[in-house]
Amino acid sequence: MSVNNVKKSSSPWPILAIIFAVIAGLAVYFYQQLEWEEREVTTSPSWKVIANNYYTAEQLLNKSGYQVKTLSDALSLNKLPAKSTLVLLNPDGLLKEPTQKNKLMDWVSKGGHLIISPLDDKNSVDLQELFDIYLKDECDDDDKCETPKAPVKLVTVKVPEKEKEKEKENDTPVKKRAGVPIVFEKDNMVADIADTPRFYVDSKTTENVPESPKSEWDIISRFQFEQGWVTVVPLNLFGNDNIKQYDHAKLWLHVATLPDRNDTLYLVRYATLPNLLSWLVEHALYTLLAFGLCILLVLWRYIPRFGALIPTPPPARPSLTEHLKAVADFHLHNYDYERLVAPLREEVLRLLQPLRIQYTGSRSDTQLIEHITHYDIGLINQAMEGEVQYLNQFTQSAQTLCLLIDRLNSLQSSSSRRLNYGI
Template sequence: MTRTTRALLVVLLLAVLSGLGYYLVQNLHPQTRTLELGPAPEARANPYLAAERYLRGRGLSVNSVRSLEGLDQMPSKGHTLVLLGSRNSITPGQNRQLMSWVEQGGSLIVTAEHLWDDKTGKSGDPLLDPLGVRQYLSKDLDKAPGIGTDGDKGQTQDAEGADTDAAPPAETDDPTRASADDAYPDLTKLYLDNEQAPAYFGFDTEYHLFDSKNLAYAWANSHDTTHLLQLQQGEGLITVLTDNWIWQNDKLDEYDNAWLLWYLTQDSAVTLVYRADSDSLLSLLLRNYPQALLAGALLLALVLWRVSLRQGPLQPVPSRARRQLVEHLRASADFLLRQRGHAALLQGLQRDILRRARQRQPGFERLPIAEQWQHLGRMTRLPVGAISQAMRPHPKQRMSAADFTRQVAHLQTLRNAL
């Protein structure tokens, strides 16, 4: 290839690269894309994680627990307990404990979980039935006796006269302040003093709360149904909701849902109960029968100690008179065989033979090995080959039983002949 051809190829390559670069500059534009990976594992595991962090962000002390264990040690005054989990497994004793906790000044936020049955005269909710709080389906309000279609009429507001150390009560939905044409009939509205516009919440309008004993002094309604009731119990406060889904991660930022959670828990320490399970059997036993458990543990320890004793008579100690010298020699030889192997036993016999030879002929140890074997042959009248085979060093690897026995026989014959 000539120099001119190479120059043309270089110019052509530069032109192609320049054209490609110009095309890329004109047609490629940087873009920023956001990939939605969904909620974090913590949010998927806890549907109320956003509510918990929201309250902490408002400066409240928030604690989350998985059960009602330890309620008897929780202070009442200045404390709000929010039951977010199902209460189906709560025992009657725990319900009484909850009511006692509220009467001592605690604030309890609870969700109505069962519908009222007019035939049986109860809903099966041991916490709300004694308070007269009933839950109906909105579509069944016309069939329910004594209930109108526009909320709990006849209830009177007594928020200003209430004296409680718990969270501030919700104000009633004043029909005189609401517009005749409700622009948001499906939203629950809460009117506050000195406020012209209400707060809006996204409660499920399929449910309605009815205060059959007229104990509620504050409530919040949508167009036709009531979704929040507040009742004073002793020195404390009970807030009943139709649902607490408005505080889950995906609904907390809608309307004023987050504000309602703060409003009901402000100026108090908050405990969120994710699972209102009944006490375990072990916790009930420890709480009510600690002495019986201690006695059972001691009894079990005694039984195990008794069972672990040796069964039957003890073996008598062997008499020392029965032991013979042969047994000791055999035991010593077995010990040396296990610890040092065959070579050590053979070397012991060889040293014994050399010691006897030195006794019969002084200066024997200074002779060369070959002359020592010749002298041993003259003293024992054995062939020199047999003596060399018996007196030569043996390898450290383990010998077979037959070879070891044969070698010991040669050495014993040689020693006996001296």
């Protein structure tokens, strides 16, 4: 009995599982040995932040649920809604035109809310004087500046309605604020003048703003102008670099909005004069439409049309007679009579050659022609050999040659080449 030893192949999966387990164990061990170090890295701002100094303030309004739009030219100011807020972040390009200041004042008087910075350039000062805002003890030309004015009292914002209701219910007056803290109605924020570089000015007084004992303090004021509101605030507090300081972000939300209104905010960063096309659409719309109609008519006239081609008429080809007549007129107008007579003389000599056989003898061409045709020998000599310099000579020679051609043709035995040279 023979025994066959069969070699059995073992499965590789157990070996692979052991290798994988060893690798996983080593990975876990080395991962536990790592020491993590946290570092704070400041990345450079994006191009949106670099191009827009108030990008953070704009995004804060958007994230807070307010509708924000940007105005890029002065023509858009004519379309502002009456109940809206306009923030002049950069009024340089907007206030260069004098009429824009009056438009802004009319818009505020109808219910608009204007937010401006207390600037000292000429255009800003002119706008501020329209709302009786004077900086650094400035006064209007009509005002009398000789008498000293009483100092302005620093006060807080209006008393909330809830406290007024409590006053009515309890019949006890609410304690008046001394003008030190600033209380915001929508949150629990309280800003103290002694600790923060800002304060409110009484909106009911018309006196000039006194110089602050602390130069780092900024003046923030809001007052009513007819049906609208004007807020004066240093807008540089809300730039990308300054809005993160103190509580400027929360202050920006209160300054840019009105408590009892949900306005759309229009920001003016770089307002320029309207371009020519916008101005024409605003002031000459019908002229633009007429000009466009003229362009369409011109295009309709000259633009190629796709379809069946119009057959081209055959070219006008003048006949041989017209060509010969044109050549003769050319020579006649240039007094070139010899060229006109030469073909007739050649034709006479050509017709004379066959007739020499019938008339023997040594005769010249003129003598033979005189013998055959019985014409005057003088006319024949003048027509065949004489110079033609004048019109009467050309007419006489041409008539004589044509008569000779007709006579010689009649004497030919073949009539297939008869030509009529009558004049």
